[in-house]
Amino acid sequence: MAADPYTVLGVKKDASQDEIQKAYRRLAKKLHPDLNPGNKKAEEQFKEVSAAYDLLGDADKRARFDRGEIDASGTERPQQRYYRDFAEGGSQYTSDAGFADFAGADDIFSQFFGREGRANIRMRGSDVHYRLELDLLDAINGDKRQVTLPDGTVLDVHIPAGTRDGQILRLRGKGRPGIGGGPPGDALVEIEVRPHRFFTRKGDDIHVELPISLSEAVLGGKVQAPTPSGIVTMTVPKWSNTGTVLRLRGKGVPRVDGSKGDELVTLKVMLPEKPDPELEKFVAHWRGTYSPRQAMEV
Amino acid sequence: MAFARHAQVDRKVLDRWAEAGWLSPRQNSTGQRFSEVDLARAYLIRDLQKLGVNDDSIPIVLDLVDQLHGLRQVLRELLLAMKLQQQGQDGT
Numbered sequence: 001m002a003a004d005p006y007t008v009l010g011v012k013k014d015a016s017q018d019e020i021q022k023a024y025r026r027l028a029k030k031l032h033p034d035l036n037p038g039n040k041k042a043e044e045q046f047k048e049v050s051a052a053y054d055l056l057g058d059a060d061k062r063a064r065f066d067r068g069e070i071d072a073s074g075t076e077r078p079q080q081r082y083y084r085d086f087a088e089g090g091s092q093y094t095s096d097a098g099f100a101d102f103a104g105a106d107d108i109f110s111q112f113f114g115r116e117g118r119a120n121i122r123m124r125g126s127d128v129h130y131r132l133e134l135d136l137l138d139a140i141n142g143d144k145r146q147v148t149l150p151d152g153t154v155l156d157v158h159i160p161a162g163t164r165d166g167q168i169l170r171l172r173g174k175g176r177p178g179i180g181g182g183p184p185g186d187a188l189v190e191i192e193v194r195p196h197r198f199f200t201r202k203g204d205d206i207h208v209e210l211p212i213s214l215s216e217a218v219l220g221g222k223v224q225a226p227t228p229s230g231i232v233t234m235t236v237p238k239w240s241n242t243g244t245v246l247r248l249r250g251k252g253v254p255r256v257d258g259s260k261g262d263e264l265v266t267l268k269v270m271l272p273e274k275p276d277p278e279l280e281k282f283v284a285h286w287r288g289t290y291s292p293r294q295a296m297e298v
Numbered sequence: 299m300a301f302a303r304h305a306q307v308d309r310k311v312l313d314r315w316a317e318a319g320w321l322s323p324r325q326n327s328t329g330q331r332f333s334e335v336d337l338a339r340a341y342l343i344r345d346l347q348k349l350g351v352n353d354d355s356i357p358i359v360l361d362l363v364d365q366l367h368g369l370r371q372v373l374r375e376l377l378l379a380m381k382l383q384q385q386g387q388d389g390t
Contacts, residue, residue: 025349032349034342034363037370053348083342086335087367092322093339098365099372126378179375 005052005065005072013066017059024053037084125176125185132157132189136196139163140206140228140253147189157189161254162204165193199228204253204261209268212236214279217269227251227263234265242269307340315343320360 006013009023029035031046055072056062064070087094130147142161146154155174163169168190175185193201200207210225220238224231227248234248244267252261272279312332315321320343323330332340342363346356 028345028349032345034345037366050345081334081338081341083335083338083363084367086338087364091335093335093360093364093367094371095361095364095368096372097361098369123375123379123382126381179378 003048003052003072005055008048008052009056011056017057017062020053020056020062024049024057028053033082034084037087043082123179123182125178125182127185128175128187130187130189131192133192133194134159134163135194136199136201137228139165139191139193140201142254155187159191162256163191163193165191165201167191198226201253204255206252206261206263208263208265210265211268211270212240214269214271217241217267225263225265228253236267240267240269242267307344312336312340315340318357320356 006015009020009027011020011023015023027049028046031039031042031049033039033043033046036042051072054061055065055070061070065072132145132147134143134145139159140162142163143159145157145159147157148154155171157169157171159169168188171187171189173184174187177184198208206228208226210223212223215221216223216236217240218238220236220240222233223236225234225248229251232248232251234246236246240246246265246267248263248265250260251263254260312321312323313330316323316330321332321336321339323332323336325331339360343356343360346359351359
Protein backbone atom coordinates (compact mmCIF):
# COMPACT_ATOMS: atom_id res chain seq x y z
CA MET A 1 0.00 0.00 0.00
CA ALA A 2 1.46 3.35 -1.01
CA ALA A 3 1.78 6.13 1.55
CA ASP A 4 -0.21 9.34 1.28
CA PRO A 5 1.52 11.37 -1.48
CA TYR A 6 1.01 14.67 0.38
CA THR A 7 2.82 13.27 3.42
CA VAL A 8 5.60 11.83 1.25
CA LEU A 9 6.27 15.21 -0.33
CA GLY A 10 5.69 17.04 2.95
CA VAL A 11 3.12 19.50 1.56
CA LYS A 12 -0.36 20.54 2.72
CA LYS A 13 -3.49 19.32 0.94
CA ASP A 14 -4.10 22.81 -0.40
CA ALA A 15 -0.54 23.40 -1.64
CA SER A 16 -0.24 25.05 -5.03
CA GLN A 17 1.19 23.15 -8.03
CA ASP A 18 4.23 25.37 -7.71
CA GLU A 19 4.79 24.40 -4.08
CA ILE A 20 4.44 20.73 -4.96
CA GLN A 21 7.04 21.02 -7.69
CA LYS A 22 9.41 22.82 -5.34
CA ALA A 23 8.96 20.15 -2.66
CA TYR A 24 9.62 17.40 -5.20
CA ARG A 25 12.76 19.05 -6.53
CA ARG A 26 14.12 19.68 -3.06
CA LEU A 27 13.68 16.00 -2.08
CA ALA A 28 14.69 14.50 -5.42
CA LYS A 29 17.99 16.39 -5.48
CA LYS A 30 18.91 14.82 -2.15
CA LEU A 31 17.64 11.36 -2.95
CA HIS A 32 18.27 10.65 -6.63
CA PRO A 33 20.48 7.52 -6.70
CA ASP A 34 22.53 8.76 -9.65
CA LEU A 35 23.29 12.08 -8.01
CA ASN A 36 24.09 10.35 -4.70
CA PRO A 37 25.67 7.07 -5.82
CA GLY A 38 27.17 6.29 -2.40
CA ASN A 39 23.82 6.42 -0.61
CA LYS A 40 22.15 3.04 -1.06
CA LYS A 41 19.28 3.82 1.29
CA ALA A 42 18.03 6.83 -0.64
CA GLU A 43 16.75 4.68 -3.51
CA GLU A 44 13.56 3.44 -1.79
CA GLN A 45 12.71 6.95 -0.64
CA PHE A 46 13.34 8.39 -4.08
CA LYS A 47 10.91 5.86 -5.52
CA GLU A 48 8.20 7.02 -3.12
CA VAL A 49 8.85 10.67 -3.80
CA SER A 50 8.75 10.12 -7.57
CA ALA A 51 5.51 8.15 -7.33
CA ALA A 52 3.95 10.90 -5.19
CA TYR A 53 5.03 13.55 -7.68
CA ASP A 54 3.75 11.53 -10.64
CA LEU A 55 0.35 11.84 -9.00
CA LEU A 56 0.37 15.33 -7.52
CA GLY A 57 2.58 17.02 -10.12
CA ASP A 58 -0.14 16.57 -12.73
CA ALA A 59 -3.08 18.88 -11.89
CA ASP A 60 -5.65 16.57 -13.53
CA LYS A 61 -4.42 13.43 -11.79
CA ARG A 62 -4.21 15.32 -8.53
CA ALA A 63 -7.84 16.49 -8.82
CA ARG A 64 -8.95 12.93 -9.51
CA PHE A 65 -6.93 11.69 -6.53
CA ASP A 66 -8.47 14.37 -4.28
CA ARG A 67 -11.97 13.30 -5.41
CA GLY A 68 -11.04 9.70 -4.58
CA GLU A 69 -11.32 8.47 -8.17
CA ILE A 70 -7.82 7.03 -8.15
CA ASP A 71 -5.63 5.97 -5.27
CA ALA A 72 -1.93 6.30 -4.61
CA SER A 73 -1.18 2.66 -5.33
CA GLY A 74 -1.91 3.17 -9.04
CA THR A 75 1.22 5.22 -9.43
CA GLU A 76 3.75 2.72 -8.19
CA ARG A 77 6.57 2.52 -10.64
CA PRO A 78 8.17 -0.52 -12.18
CA GLN A 79 11.67 -1.28 -10.93
CA GLN A 80 14.02 1.29 -12.41
CA ARG A 81 17.59 0.47 -13.35
CA TYR A 82 19.73 3.41 -12.32
CA TYR A 83 22.62 4.73 -14.30
CA ARG A 84 25.02 4.13 -11.41
CA ASP A 85 24.36 0.37 -11.69
CA PHE A 86 26.07 0.41 -15.08
CA ALA A 87 28.36 3.41 -14.93
CA GLU A 88 30.63 2.11 -12.22
CA GLY A 89 31.40 -1.16 -13.91
CA GLY A 90 32.86 0.92 -16.71
CA SER A 91 30.84 1.88 -19.76
CA GLN A 92 31.46 3.97 -22.85
CA TYR A 93 30.55 6.99 -20.72
CA THR A 94 32.98 6.47 -17.83
CA SER A 95 35.34 9.40 -17.69
CA ASP A 96 38.87 9.65 -16.33
CA ALA A 97 38.89 13.43 -16.64
CA GLY A 98 38.57 13.71 -12.86
CA PHE A 99 42.00 12.15 -12.23
CA ALA A 100 43.86 12.03 -15.56
CA ASP A 101 46.45 14.46 -14.17
CA PHE A 102 47.54 11.91 -11.52
CA ALA A 103 48.71 9.52 -14.20
CA GLY A 104 51.99 11.19 -15.14
CA ALA A 105 53.84 10.28 -11.96
CA ASP A 106 56.22 7.33 -12.30
CA ASP A 107 55.10 5.52 -9.19
CA ILE A 108 52.51 3.11 -7.91
CA PHE A 109 49.69 5.59 -8.47
CA SER A 110 50.20 5.59 -12.19
CA GLN A 111 49.15 1.94 -12.08
CA PHE A 112 45.73 3.03 -11.01
CA PHE A 113 45.28 6.41 -12.51
CA GLY A 114 46.67 5.77 -15.96
CA ARG A 115 44.29 4.02 -18.31
CA GLU A 116 47.13 1.89 -19.61
CA GLY A 117 48.23 0.89 -16.15
CA ARG A 118 44.72 -0.07 -15.24
CA ALA A 119 44.47 -2.32 -18.26
CA ASN A 120 47.63 -4.16 -17.17
CA ILE A 121 46.85 -4.60 -13.52
CA ARG A 122 45.82 -8.14 -12.63
CA MET A 123 44.00 -8.76 -9.42
CA ARG A 124 41.80 -11.39 -7.87
CA GLY A 125 38.18 -10.25 -7.53
CA SER A 126 36.83 -9.51 -4.09
CA ASP A 127 34.74 -11.92 -2.05
CA VAL A 128 31.05 -11.31 -1.62
CA HIS A 129 29.14 -12.11 1.57
CA TYR A 130 25.64 -13.47 1.92
CA ARG A 131 23.46 -14.72 4.74
CA LEU A 132 21.19 -17.71 4.47
CA GLU A 133 18.58 -18.66 7.04
CA LEU A 134 17.86 -22.34 7.51
CA ASP A 135 15.57 -24.42 9.67
CA LEU A 136 17.46 -26.55 12.20
CA LEU A 137 16.38 -29.79 10.58
CA ASP A 138 17.49 -28.68 7.09
CA ALA A 139 20.88 -27.73 8.52
CA ILE A 140 21.22 -31.09 10.28
CA ASN A 141 20.03 -33.26 7.43
CA GLY A 142 21.56 -31.19 4.61
CA ASP A 143 19.72 -29.46 1.81
CA LYS A 144 20.03 -27.59 -1.47
CA ARG A 145 19.18 -23.91 -1.70
CA GLN A 146 19.20 -21.29 -4.41
CA VAL A 147 20.47 -17.83 -3.59
CA THR A 148 19.68 -14.94 -5.92
CA LEU A 149 22.51 -12.44 -6.07
CA PRO A 150 21.88 -8.70 -6.41
CA ASP A 151 22.90 -8.84 -10.07
CA GLY A 152 20.18 -11.43 -10.76
CA THR A 153 22.33 -14.55 -11.11
CA VAL A 154 21.15 -17.59 -9.22
CA LEU A 155 23.62 -19.58 -7.16
CA ASP A 156 23.08 -23.22 -6.15
CA VAL A 157 24.18 -23.68 -2.57
CA HIS A 158 24.72 -27.21 -1.32
CA ILE A 159 24.13 -27.33 2.44
CA PRO A 160 26.15 -30.25 3.83
CA ALA A 161 24.52 -32.39 6.54
CA GLY A 162 25.48 -31.19 10.02
CA THR A 163 25.89 -27.51 9.09
CA ARG A 164 26.21 -25.33 12.21
CA ASP A 165 24.78 -21.93 13.05
CA GLY A 166 27.31 -19.27 12.03
CA GLN A 167 29.19 -21.61 9.69
CA ILE A 168 30.46 -20.01 6.50
CA LEU A 169 30.22 -21.91 3.24
CA ARG A 170 32.76 -20.86 0.64
CA LEU A 171 31.73 -21.09 -3.02
CA ARG A 172 34.93 -20.80 -4.98
CA GLY A 173 34.94 -18.41 -7.92
CA LYS A 174 31.40 -17.14 -7.29
CA GLY A 175 32.44 -13.69 -6.04
CA ARG A 176 33.23 -10.56 -8.00
CA PRO A 177 35.11 -10.98 -11.27
CA GLY A 178 38.86 -10.45 -11.27
CA ILE A 179 40.48 -7.35 -12.71
CA GLY A 180 42.64 -7.65 -15.83
CA GLY A 181 42.24 -11.41 -16.14
CA GLY A 182 42.70 -12.10 -12.42
CA PRO A 183 40.71 -14.97 -10.91
CA PRO A 184 37.26 -14.20 -9.50
CA GLY A 185 36.67 -13.94 -5.74
CA ASP A 186 34.61 -16.35 -3.68
CA ALA A 187 31.05 -16.14 -2.42
CA LEU A 188 30.92 -16.59 1.35
CA VAL A 189 27.54 -17.70 2.61
CA GLU A 190 27.00 -17.35 6.34
CA ILE A 191 24.45 -19.79 7.69
CA GLU A 192 21.95 -18.69 10.27
CA VAL A 193 20.01 -21.56 11.81
CA ARG A 194 16.52 -20.78 13.06
CA PRO A 195 15.69 -22.35 16.44
CA HIS A 196 13.48 -25.42 16.41
CA ARG A 197 10.26 -25.84 18.37
CA PHE A 198 11.60 -28.67 20.54
CA PHE A 199 15.08 -29.71 19.37
CA THR A 200 18.16 -27.85 20.53
CA ARG A 201 21.63 -28.56 19.28
CA LYS A 202 24.69 -28.69 21.53
CA GLY A 203 27.80 -29.63 19.58
CA ASP A 204 26.90 -32.77 17.68
CA ASP A 205 24.22 -33.81 20.16
CA ILE A 206 20.54 -33.01 19.99
CA HIS A 207 18.64 -32.28 23.18
CA VAL A 208 14.91 -32.73 23.50
CA GLU A 209 12.48 -32.69 26.40
CA LEU A 210 10.01 -35.56 26.18
CA PRO A 211 6.78 -35.45 28.21
CA ILE A 212 5.67 -38.83 29.65
CA SER A 213 2.57 -39.76 31.59
CA LEU A 214 2.49 -40.67 35.26
CA SER A 215 1.91 -44.34 34.48
CA GLU A 216 4.76 -44.43 31.94
CA ALA A 217 7.02 -42.91 34.60
CA VAL A 218 6.02 -45.36 37.33
CA LEU A 219 5.63 -48.55 35.33
CA GLY A 220 8.01 -47.88 32.42
CA GLY A 221 7.22 -48.88 28.85
CA LYS A 222 7.83 -48.13 25.21
CA VAL A 223 7.22 -44.56 23.99
CA GLN A 224 7.74 -42.83 20.68
CA ALA A 225 10.27 -39.99 20.50
CA PRO A 226 11.06 -37.55 17.69
CA THR A 227 14.61 -37.39 16.31
CA PRO A 228 15.96 -35.25 13.44
CA SER A 229 15.87 -38.32 11.19
CA GLY A 230 12.35 -39.39 12.16
CA ILE A 231 10.31 -40.98 14.94
CA VAL A 232 11.88 -43.83 16.95
CA THR A 233 10.54 -46.10 19.69
CA MET A 234 12.46 -46.02 22.95
CA THR A 235 12.13 -47.81 26.26
CA VAL A 236 11.43 -45.77 29.40
CA PRO A 237 12.65 -47.76 32.43
CA LYS A 238 10.46 -48.30 35.48
CA TRP A 239 10.60 -45.41 37.97
CA SER A 240 11.84 -42.78 35.53
CA ASN A 241 11.59 -39.36 37.13
CA THR A 242 11.37 -35.88 35.62
CA GLY A 243 14.90 -34.92 34.64
CA THR A 244 16.02 -38.45 33.79
CA VAL A 245 18.20 -38.28 30.68
CA LEU A 246 18.13 -41.14 28.17
CA ARG A 247 20.65 -41.34 25.35
CA LEU A 248 19.69 -42.39 21.82
CA ARG A 249 23.02 -43.29 20.24
CA GLY A 250 23.65 -42.11 16.70
CA LYS A 251 20.43 -40.10 16.50
CA GLY A 252 22.20 -36.72 16.64
CA VAL A 253 24.00 -34.60 14.08
CA PRO A 254 26.00 -36.26 11.26
CA ARG A 255 29.74 -35.56 11.43
CA VAL A 256 32.14 -35.15 8.54
CA ASP A 257 33.71 -38.58 9.21
CA GLY A 258 30.34 -40.29 8.74
CA SER A 259 29.64 -40.92 12.43
CA LYS A 260 26.79 -39.20 14.24
CA GLY A 261 26.20 -37.47 17.55
CA ASP A 262 23.55 -38.66 20.02
CA GLU A 263 20.12 -37.47 20.97
CA LEU A 264 19.68 -36.80 24.67
CA VAL A 265 16.09 -37.15 25.82
CA THR A 266 15.17 -35.45 29.08
CA LEU A 267 11.99 -36.92 30.54
CA LYS A 268 9.29 -34.74 32.04
CA VAL A 269 6.45 -36.35 33.95
CA MET A 270 3.12 -34.75 33.13
CA LEU A 271 -0.16 -35.03 34.99
CA PRO A 272 -3.26 -35.15 32.77
CA GLU A 273 -4.25 -31.67 31.64
CA LYS A 274 -7.80 -32.02 32.95
CA PRO A 275 -8.40 -33.16 36.55
CA ASP A 276 -9.02 -36.90 36.63
CA PRO A 277 -11.38 -37.91 39.52
CA GLU A 278 -10.24 -41.52 39.29
CA LEU A 279 -6.61 -40.52 39.76
CA GLU A 280 -7.49 -38.20 42.65
CA LYS A 281 -9.37 -41.00 44.42
CA PHE A 282 -6.52 -43.40 43.84
CA VAL A 283 -3.83 -41.03 45.13
CA ALA A 284 -5.89 -40.16 48.20
CA HIS A 285 -5.46 -43.79 49.26
CA TRP A 286 -1.74 -43.74 48.65
CA ARG A 287 0.21 -43.43 51.86
CA GLY A 288 3.72 -42.42 50.90
CA THR A 289 6.44 -41.41 53.32
CA TYR A 290 8.64 -39.84 50.66
CA SER A 291 9.45 -36.15 51.12
CA PRO A 292 10.92 -34.72 47.92
CA ARG A 293 12.02 -31.52 49.72
CA GLN A 294 14.24 -33.21 52.27
CA ALA A 295 17.42 -31.85 50.71
CA MET A 296 16.07 -28.31 51.09
CA GLU A 297 15.52 -28.86 54.81
CA VAL A 298 11.88 -27.81 54.74
CA MET B 299 10.11 0.14 -29.64
CA ALA B 300 9.82 -1.61 -26.28
CA PHE B 301 12.89 0.09 -24.92
CA ALA B 302 11.70 3.65 -25.38
CA ARG B 303 8.21 2.76 -24.14
CA HIS B 304 9.74 1.28 -21.03
CA ALA B 305 11.84 4.37 -20.43
CA GLN B 306 8.78 6.58 -20.92
CA VAL B 307 10.95 8.43 -23.39
CA ASP B 308 10.00 8.82 -27.03
CA ARG B 309 12.30 7.25 -29.63
CA LYS B 310 12.52 10.59 -31.41
CA VAL B 311 13.67 12.17 -28.15
CA LEU B 312 16.31 9.44 -27.74
CA ASP B 313 17.59 10.18 -31.25
CA ARG B 314 17.73 13.87 -30.44
CA TRP B 315 19.66 13.22 -27.21
CA ALA B 316 22.05 10.98 -29.14
CA GLU B 317 22.56 13.74 -31.68
CA ALA B 318 23.29 16.22 -28.89
CA GLY B 319 25.95 13.80 -27.64
CA TRP B 320 24.14 13.05 -24.36
CA LEU B 321 23.75 9.40 -25.36
CA SER B 322 26.30 7.36 -27.32
CA PRO B 323 24.40 4.32 -28.62
CA ARG B 324 26.30 1.70 -30.61
CA GLN B 325 25.92 1.76 -34.36
CA ASN B 326 24.98 -1.35 -36.26
CA SER B 327 23.81 -2.13 -39.79
CA THR B 328 20.19 -1.18 -39.05
CA GLY B 329 21.07 2.07 -37.35
CA GLN B 330 21.48 2.98 -33.72
CA ARG B 331 21.05 0.40 -31.00
CA PHE B 332 20.24 1.68 -27.53
CA SER B 333 21.56 -0.65 -24.82
CA GLU B 334 20.57 -0.91 -21.17
CA VAL B 335 23.18 1.58 -20.04
CA ASP B 336 21.80 4.05 -22.61
CA LEU B 337 18.34 3.44 -21.18
CA ALA B 338 19.51 4.07 -17.63
CA ARG B 339 21.25 7.25 -18.78
CA ALA B 340 18.06 8.34 -20.55
CA TYR B 341 16.17 7.87 -17.27
CA LEU B 342 18.70 10.10 -15.56
CA ILE B 343 18.33 12.80 -18.23
CA ARG B 344 14.55 12.64 -17.91
CA ASP B 345 14.82 12.95 -14.10
CA LEU B 346 17.23 15.88 -14.43
CA GLN B 347 14.73 17.67 -16.65
CA LYS B 348 12.02 17.07 -14.05
CA LEU B 349 14.38 18.55 -11.46
CA GLY B 350 14.44 21.75 -13.49
CA VAL B 351 17.89 21.30 -15.04
CA ASN B 352 17.76 23.11 -18.39
CA ASP B 353 19.10 21.70 -21.64
CA ASP B 354 22.28 23.77 -21.53
CA SER B 355 23.16 22.43 -18.09
CA ILE B 356 22.39 18.75 -18.79
CA PRO B 357 25.75 17.97 -20.48
CA ILE B 358 27.58 19.62 -17.58
CA VAL B 359 25.76 17.46 -15.02
CA LEU B 360 26.28 14.31 -17.11
CA ASP B 361 29.99 15.03 -17.45
CA LEU B 362 30.38 15.51 -13.70
CA VAL B 363 28.39 12.35 -12.96
CA ASP B 364 30.62 10.41 -15.38
CA GLN B 365 33.72 11.78 -13.71
CA LEU B 366 32.30 10.85 -10.32
CA HIS B 367 31.70 7.28 -11.47
CA GLY B 368 35.20 7.10 -12.94
CA LEU B 369 36.63 8.23 -9.61
CA ARG B 370 34.48 5.82 -7.63
CA GLN B 371 35.63 2.97 -9.85
CA VAL B 372 39.31 3.83 -9.35
CA LEU B 373 38.81 4.35 -5.62
CA ARG B 374 37.16 0.94 -5.34
CA GLU B 375 40.03 -0.74 -7.21
CA LEU B 376 42.58 1.10 -5.08
CA LEU B 377 40.91 0.07 -1.81
CA LEU B 378 40.68 -3.50 -3.04
CA ALA B 379 44.38 -3.53 -3.96
CA MET B 380 45.29 -2.15 -0.53
CA LYS B 381 43.17 -4.80 1.15
CA LEU B 382 44.80 -7.59 -0.85
CA GLN B 383 48.24 -6.24 -0.04
CA GLN B 384 47.33 -6.11 3.64
CA GLN B 385 46.08 -9.70 3.47
CA GLY B 386 49.34 -10.71 1.79
CA GLN B 387 51.32 -9.17 4.63
CA ASP B 388 49.17 -10.81 7.27
CA GLY B 389 49.70 -14.10 5.48
CA THR B 390 45.98 -14.82 5.48
